[in-house]
Amino acid sequence: MTLSGLKPRRFLRPHGFNILITQCLSHTTCKSITISKRAGDWYIAFAYDVVTEENVKSYPSVGVDLGINALATLSTGVVFENPKVYRKAQKLLARRQRRLQRKQKVSNRYRKQKNLIAKTHKRVSDIRLDNTHKATTHICQNHAIVAIENLNVKGMLSNHKLAGAISDAGFYEFRRQLEYKCTKFGSKLVVVDRWYPSSKTCSNCGHKQEMPLKERVFNCANCGHRLNRDLNAAKNLNNYAINTEGLPVSERGGLIAPTLPCETLNNV
Ligand SMILES: [Zn+2]
Structure with missing residues (x-):
């Protein structure tokens, strides 16, 4: 066949x-x-x-802030929600696990129940992967330069309060997909140093101030700019990429329109 x-x-x-x-x-x-x-x-x-043919990008650059509540917040204002699938499936998994314990080992019913648990885990992983694929494809297909923070995932996982939520978000997989899809779609990935204060800096005036994790809105003490914490961080990552990589400039000195073939953008 x-x-x-x-x-x-x-x-x-x-x-x-x-x-x-x-x-x-x-x-x-x-x-x-x-x-x-x-x-x-x-x-x-x-x-x-x-x-693969390089496509026309809608935006010259984008900053991507990864988080637990929203999986990815883009500097363009697009937000990809975190489905938190494992947390939602925990009750179901616990119930199926309890049923497994009540069954006699090395029996047909035991084997079937074990397979059912494996299928639940697979479904959790499939939904998470599908969500990550949709987000990373959108990012790499539509933006010529993609800026992302170099997250210390291992270090974050050692924080037991956050470990479950971070594993459920799948940051490592997100970064891995961004890397290969940027190559595939002809975009450039800029990995920003993990010490860059993207959350603590005002994206409007550059003023730095302390931002505890519980604060969800950035209120600039200098210029009064008010913005969602994740969106502010994403805009700072985007600004960092523009400052380090530069944007394509026309002969007259103005920025080239966003709907520009990525080939031109990459040559700058
Ligand atoms: Zn400010």
Whole structure:
């Protein structure tokens, strides 16, 4: 059976097995095939070379602030919510785990219950991954320069009060996706030093002031500028990227319109 040219979301049923095609397979030479098993389901992944065309970017640059309440706040005002899937599934998982403990080990019912728990974990991870993919694709597809803070994820995980929420947000995966998607879509990723005071600086006048974690709004003591804490941090990251990388400037000295092919932006 040939699999190339098959449309996605199509079910095949050879020999009684349900096969779901999630992506179109192109007519190219396959470099490797990976077969894996997750929570009782089998997956086949085909690897092949793809030449991606750089698209036109809607914005020259963007600052991305990662957080727990909102997964990512962009300096353009776009917010990607954190679905907090693990926290929502905790009750269900605990109930299924209790049922497992009541079953006799090495029995069919025990095996089925264990598989059900694995499927719940898989669903949690799939929802989280889907959400991260949507956010990172939007960011890399629409912005020529992407600025992100170099978060100390390991250090943050050692804080037991925050560890669960940080794992649930998936910061490490977010950064990993940004790295490869920036290359894929022809954007530039700027990783800002973790000591850069993005939360403590006013994005309007540059004044620095203390910002305890509980403060959700930045009220500048110098110029009176008032802005959501995460949006202010994202704007500062964007300002940092503009200052270090520079923006494309026209011959007359003005900024080039945002709807500019990224190729031109990258050459500046
Ligand atoms: Zn200010």
